[in-house]
Amino acid sequence: MDKKKLITEVLKNEVVKALGCTEVGLIGYTVAKAKPEDVYSIKEIKLTLDKGTFKNAFSVGVPNTGKFGILPAVVGGLLGNKDNKLEVFKDIKYDEELEKFIEGKLKIEVINSDVYCKVIIKADKLYEAETKGSHSGKSMPENLKNAYKNLTLKDFIDYSDDIPEDVVKLIKETIETNKNLSTPEVPEDFVNLDINDEILNYMLKKTVSAVYNRMIGANKPAMAIAGSGNMGLTATLPIIAYDEIKGSDEEKLIKSITLSALTTIYSAYYSSYISAMCGCVNRGGIGAVSALAYYIFGTDKIEESIKSFTANLPGIVCDGGKIGCALKIASGVFAIYLSLHSKVPYTNGIVGKDFKECIENIGKIGQAMKLVDNEIIEILKRKI
Amino acid sequence: MDKKKLITEVLKNEVVKALGCTEVGLIGYTVAKAKPEDVYSIKEIKLTLDKGTFKNAFSVGVPNTGKFGILPAVVGGLLGNKDNKLEVFKDIKYDEELEKFIEGKLKIEVINSDVYCKVIIKADKLYEAETKGSHSGKSMPENLKNAYKNLTLKDFIDYSDDIPEDVVKLIKETIETNKNLSTPEVPEDFVNLDINDEILNYMLKKTVSAVYNRMIGANKPAMAIAGSGNMGLTATLPIIAYDEIKGSDEEKLIKSITLSALTTIYSAYYSSYISAMCGCVNRGGIGAVSALAYYIFGTDKIEESIKSFTANLPGIVCDGGKIGCALKIASGVFAIYLSLHSKVPYTNGIVGKDFKECIENIGKIGQAMKLVDNEIIEILKRKI
Numbered sequence: 001m002d003k004k005k006l007i008t009e010v011l012k013n014e015v016v017k018a019l020g021c022t023e024v025g026l027i028g029y030t031v032a033k034a035k036p037e038d039v040y041s042i043k044e045i046k047l048t049l050d051k052g053t054f055k056n057a058f059s060v061g062v063p064n065t066g067k068f069g070i071l072p073a074v075v076g077g078l079l080g081n082k083d084n085k086l087e088v089f090k091d092i093k094y095d096e097e098l099e100k101f102i103e104g105k106l107k108i109e110v111i112n113s114d115v116y117c118k119v120i121i122k123a124d125k126l127y128e129a130e131t132k133g134s135h136s137g138k139s140m141p142e143n144l145k146n147a148y149k150n151l152t153l154k155d156f157i158d159y160s161d162d163i164p165e166d167v168v169k170l171i172k173e174t175i176e177t178n179k180n181l182s183t184p185e186v187p188e189d190f191v192n193l194d195i196n197d198e199i200l201n202y203m204l205k206k207t208v209s210a211v212y213n214r215m216i217g218a219n220k221p222a223m224a225i226a227g228s229g230n231m232g233l234t235a236t237l238p239i240i241a242y243d244e245i246k247g248s249d250e251e252k253l254i255k256s257i258t259l260s261a262l263t264t265i266y267s268a269y270y271s272s273y274i275s276a277m278c279g280c281v282n283r284g285g286i287g288a289v290s291a292l293a294y295y296i297f298g299t300d301k302i303e304e305s306i307k308s309f310t311a312n313l314p315g316i317v318c319d320g321g322k323i324g325c326a327l328k329i330a331s332g333v334f335a336i337y338l339s340l341h342s343k344v345p346y347t348n349g350i351v352g353k354d355f356k357e358c359i360e361n362i363g364k365i366g367q368a369m370k371l372v373d374n375e376i377i378e379i380l381k382r383k384i
Numbered sequence: 385m386d387k388k389k390l391i392t393e394v395l396k397n398e399v400v401k402a403l404g405c406t407e408v409g410l411i412g413y414t415v416a417k418a419k420p421e422d423v424y425s426i427k428e429i430k431l432t433l434d435k436g437t438f439k440n441a442f443s444v445g446v447p448n449t450g451k452f453g454i455l456p457a458v459v460g461g462l463l464g465n466k467d468n469k470l471e472v473f474k475d476i477k478y479d480e481e482l483e484k485f486i487e488g489k490l491k492i493e494v495i496n497s498d499v500y501c502k503v504i505i506k507a508d509k510l511y512e513a514e515t516k517g518s519h520s521g522k523s524m525p526e527n528l529k530n531a532y533k534n535l536t537l538k539d540f541i542d543y544s545d546d547i548p549e550d551v552v553k554l555i556k557e558t559i560e561t562n563k564n565l566s567t568p569e570v571p572e573d574f575v576n577l578d579i580n581d582e583i584l585n586y587m588l589k590k591t592v593s594a595v596y597n598r599m600i601g602a603n604k605p606a607m608a609i610a611g612s613g614n615m616g617l618t619a620t621l622p623i624i625a626y627d628e629i630k631g632s633d634e635e636k637l638i639k640s641i642t643l644s645a646l647t648t649i650y651s652a653y654y655s656s657y658i659s660a661m662c663g664c665v666n667r668g669g670i671g672a673v674s675a676l677a678y679y680i681f682g683t684d685k686i687e688e689s690i691k692s693f694t695a696n697l698p699g700i701v702c703d704g705g706k707i708g709c710a711l712k713i714a715s716g717v718f719a720i721y722l723s724l725h726s727k728v729p730y731t732n733g734i735v736g737k738d739f740k741e742c743i744e745n746i747g748k749i750g751q752a753m754k755l756v757d758n759e760i761i762e763i764l765k766r767k768i
Contacts (some may be wrong), residue, residue: 012404028415055733058731059733068729106712193722195581196582196584197579197581198580237685282409311712311713312715313697314700315661315699317698323732327695327696327719328696330719331718334718334719335711335715338577340577341575342574342575342577343573344706344708347442347443347452347706347707347767349764352703365760368756371752371755375751383730
């Protein structure tokens, strides 16, 4: 497959629209498939979840419920229609009484697996359902992934300079969709800080508000990149904000967002779709740094900025989808902006000699953090 | 031992003056002990270093040489006087020719151990020397550490409200010493960014310049906290900067810096002195957040701010002492400032229910990251 075809194929598979955090939808949908007719006959509900689903559902907003976490996802599933699949919470009216009834009856087991949810309900008899999925979304074939990993920064820049028409459409949709999740302000009871710097403050508000809205379960989609909505927001909104504040240049913005998506996906392929390392900052951040360096300074500063970013935040943990992600991503936006204006030598720690080696090294740190995920799961389990 | 005596004992042992990054001094000193009279008779120099010494010496400035890393530390040791011990580079005149002669003859082995440096020099005969140390500095007895870990945030606040005279002197010295490492600007070829926000910009410049100066081997001491100079700078300079900008209040500053040192040490005892997790941000940051919350809002906001900080940067890796630390610490300063103005619920990931549980959870993440250190060492080794 020639480079351009390969990149287009990867982009179309890895930049997709997603409504809400899919993990709670997965739980609700599986519960809806298993539920008995009389929900008040339930004696026990046992969930078996893979680590990623457990972590990302643990404290995230459940659409249409005003609630957060696994219990309301289960209750929502009991109230929802299984035909709505991952959008199972679409038409429900939340029921506090049912929540109280279910609360003491919920048991959760966490296993090592790709996306997995099994529900066993004890009522007049046993009811069971399971849903399997993949954290890698439409899961690209390995050979295409490997071919993509062999591409260079120059290949991505060349592609961004001459984007096929249908991809331009996809990128425009990405810009509009993610912009639409932003609100001018972040609620004061979450973050009450104005940085007196127009550019930084605007990039922060635009990005942080969108992540916050997504995490409370706002009923608006995001364009996910490489399997994560928050990663898609981090990889796009700082650039969209910068473009708005500098007087919009649509062509430059489209090129930049394309480059961001390409380098974010590249980072994900060198790390993994989900990990104990925060992908939004570590992978989406790489995308945003590449794109902003390209937007502001042209191609010359990209590699230098990526090196500075590699010297900065790698390692920051992912402890699940939740409003706190917006704080991590705020620090990410600051580090992204700082990286555009910094320079570190190759000798510095895990900084690579070039773009590729930086991404490889961050990926290696992510892989080495696997055990950290177990510790995070243990901390969360103790909270139940 | 009563609480006040215990805290005073711990503070006096853990807040100490340190000149330069000790790891290169350790290498230089050990080389100086082993060196043959005629350095040009050397056929091979073999260093055996523990991981921490290797990592922290790898790219850090060697005082009085204008150079960075292990090779100039070895050359400096060959030129230096062993009687100067860790200040072995004090009176040397660096010799480029000697560096060229030694460059191909240096072999490095990295082992698991507390602070360790062994030098074997092959020349007319074998010359050997070794130096052992502890990353825990004067290494407090375990029982005192454990007693200290059982103290509460309230104990630390009470102590900071009524500080013994000799500790006031120590804290004043800490403030003066660390302030003295700062310069008004950071070199433009390292960071060229002005944030147009007076408070944030001043906190950043004050802290980042001091860390940078320390990392290039500036001939000025820092007050280290819990074994790290950079941690001491991170735990003090944001507060010192804030105090200066708001019109100095010496009494409040001394109380705040005391509280910062106490909570930084507490964090170190729950994690470890050195780790694969950046202590400056993760432990010094806890100190700075506690102290700034105390300084700006009084005691009520400390715990809430610590929770927000726990939701933010934990996990960010330590890949050795080097100028890049200043970038991590810049992100740390931003996250510290953001944490003072944010609020996250307990349900959020690793956020603890209170001050103690936050520190415990961050410590657990640090402990779980041990394997990451091996990956970092491998990345550094490939650079030799």
